[in-house]
Amino acid sequence: MKPIPDLNWPDLYHLLNHSGIARIPDFLTREECDELIRSYSEASHFRSTISMERYRFGKGEYKYYSYPLLPRIARMRTDFFTPLAKLANEWMNVLEIPVSYPEDHAVFIAQCHAAGQLRPTPLILKYEAGGYNTLHQDLYGEIYFPFQVVILLTEPGRDHEGGELVFVEQLPRAQSKATVIAPRQGDAVIFTTNFRPVKGTRGWYRSKMKHGVSTVTAGKRHACGIIFHDAA
Secondary structure, eight states, rough: OGGGGGSSSHHHHHHHHHEEEEEETOOOOOOHHHHHHHHTTTTGGGEEEEETTTSSEEEEEEEEEOOOOOOOHHOOOOOOHHHHHHHHHHHHHHHTTOOOOSHHHHHHHEEEEETOOOOOOOOEEEEEEEEEEEEOOOOOSOOOOOOEEEEEESBTTTTTOOEEEEEEEEETTOOEEEEEEEOTTTTTEESSSSSSEETTTTEEEEEEEEEEEEEEEEEEEEEEEEEEEOOO
């Protein structure tokens, strides 16, 4: 795993400000990805399993990790939070939203728990041929963090075909804009959970975004999602 504090954060901030999306190539090694895929079959790591078809979220399955989180998952959640909290506070400031995020993820989780949001939200997802995920937002409660991270654990062209990340931004007084990202194995993608600030002629406004996964046409696709707030 690349050391998160040593990432090129000025460039990542620029990308997030510009589009709400930033890709980190080769964030995890193939061995680290394979280790997380193997954890999928170990029931003791998880608090629940969700069938996407049952809830009309798409076609596939995902599992929420339970506390205590696997060490690698816990480290990613903690280490990504601090630099992202800096940008989150800048976004809240320009949008004049009276919310401030602490530098320490443990303090933020304590805020979630005080609000009744007690369930951990990092997850691992599995799609087989025909699988997909509809456009959505991972909010889970009144308290949420403006960013989340997804890491692709399988290799396109070797393990699966299709399954690109799809982002749709609702532009005010205009048609929606779609962006498709095709990460490789081990790539991490940071993106906005709900909206990003955009400066218009009359000041700053919120540009809402949703995300999903295009249809997997062959093979099996795994990904890991790091969501920083807990769920109600």
